[in-house]
Amino acid sequence: MDPKRLNALVHDREAASYDDRFLISYDRGIGREVKRELSRAIGRPPRASRALDVACGTGYLAIGMASAGIADRVEACDLSVAMIERTRENAARAGAAVGLTAADAERLPYATDSFDLVVARGALHHLPDPLAALVEWRRVLRPGGTAVVLAEPTRSGERQVAAVVGLAVRAVEARARLARRAPDPSEAERKSWEIASMAANLRTFLPQEIAALAERAGFEVRSVGTASLAWILVLGLNYYLVGETRIARSRPARGAARVIAGGAAAFDRLVSDRVLPPAWRHTIRAVLR
Ligand SMILES: C[S@@+](CC[C@H](N)C(=O)[O-])C[C@H]1O[C@@H](n2cnc3c(N)ncnc32)[C@H](O)[C@@H]1O
Structure with a gap:
């Protein structure tokens, strides 16, 4: 199947459960959280007229x-x-x-030089042609943005997540x-969607690969590194677990998962991001001009 069609299908289906699965809550703290995340990446508080x-x-x-008033106007798009x-x-x-606009990240429907801040979180690894996407992001970014x-x-990171989730899969199956639960007829369909979801993650990267792609796209790389x-x-x-067990979707379980995730994020800021070898960390962040 065409990878973009696969991504559209998988994410259309995941939209309803996405926030529970990734522990995102759109409460009052969201502006502060995003400002902190972008400030940490850029090295100063972000500010833009159009983002x-x-x-x-x-x-x-x-x-x-x-919410944080980082930009006077914010646009967003997704396939x-x-x-x-x-x-x-x-x-x-x-x-x-x-x-909001439904659009392909490799062919943006915005005028050249129309934003002074372009952000993309967890996007490039879903794209068949990350270089084409970066060229587009560069095109819509104003000089100096x-x-x-x-x-x-x-x-x-992917290998470590696969190992940990593999243990959970064995525990749930055991x-x-x-x-001695009777086989659920919807089980096979649900499992097929989980596999499709994994297939929609088209690639992983090394930090230097993202840097090289960004330079080919015409960006100057201000920083590239790993975190978390x-x-x-x-x-x-x-x-x-949210996809697999009803209990993980319950309110108390979601609350507990948020507390654990908060602790894990703090551990990363204090320990993983400072002490661990960069290659062990799980995510890449890059700041480009
Ligand atoms: C891992 S999610 C990240 C979502 C969000 N940025 C976040 O941080 O929570 C990846 C998103 O990329 C979108 N996507 C996949 N392929 C795309 C494409 N070719 N163009 C635009 N969006 C795409 C998916 O629909 C999905 O919403």
Whole structure:
């Protein structure tokens, strides 16, 4: 299947459960959280007149930027129409003004030089042609503007998540065998979607690969590096368990998962991001001009 069609199908289906699976909540803290994340990447508080969130998903960065007043105007786009609709609902709930367009990250429907901040979180690894996407992001960015690429998976990170989630899969299957549950007819279909979701992650990167692609696209690379370990392991586990078990979707379980994820993120800021070898960390972030 064409990888873009696969991505649109998978993300249309995932839109409803995405925020639970990735522990995103569009509450009052969202602006502060996104401002902190972008400040940490850029090295100073971000400020723009027009900002664009490419492959916005349910709107995490776009809504955060609008809520924090980082930009006078925030636009967001995604290939998945269901994700765009989800962003619309989340933005309305958060009281954030975000302009929304269904669009392919490799062919943006915006004028040249129209933004001074372009952000993309967890986007490049879903794209068949990341170089074409970066060329487009460079085109819509004004001279002197900043592009921030966040949360692209590293190879070692993917292997560690697969190992941890693999253990959870075995535990859930053993529990089902012990309970002698009758096979659920919807099980095979659900499993096929989970496999399709994995297939929609088209690639992993090394930091220097993203830097080389960005330079070929005409960017100057201000910084490129890796971050996070424990937080991504917790998110990977939560992603699997929310899809697999009803208990993980319950309110108390979601609350507990958020607390654990918060602790893991703090551990990463204090330990993983400072002490661990960069190659062990799970996500790549790059700041481009
Ligand atoms: C891992 S999610 C990240 C969403 C959001 N940026 C976040 O941080 O939560 C990847 C998103 O990329 C979108 N996507 C995949 N292929 C795309 C493409 N060719 N153009 C635009 N968006 C795409 C998906 O629909 C999905 O919403």
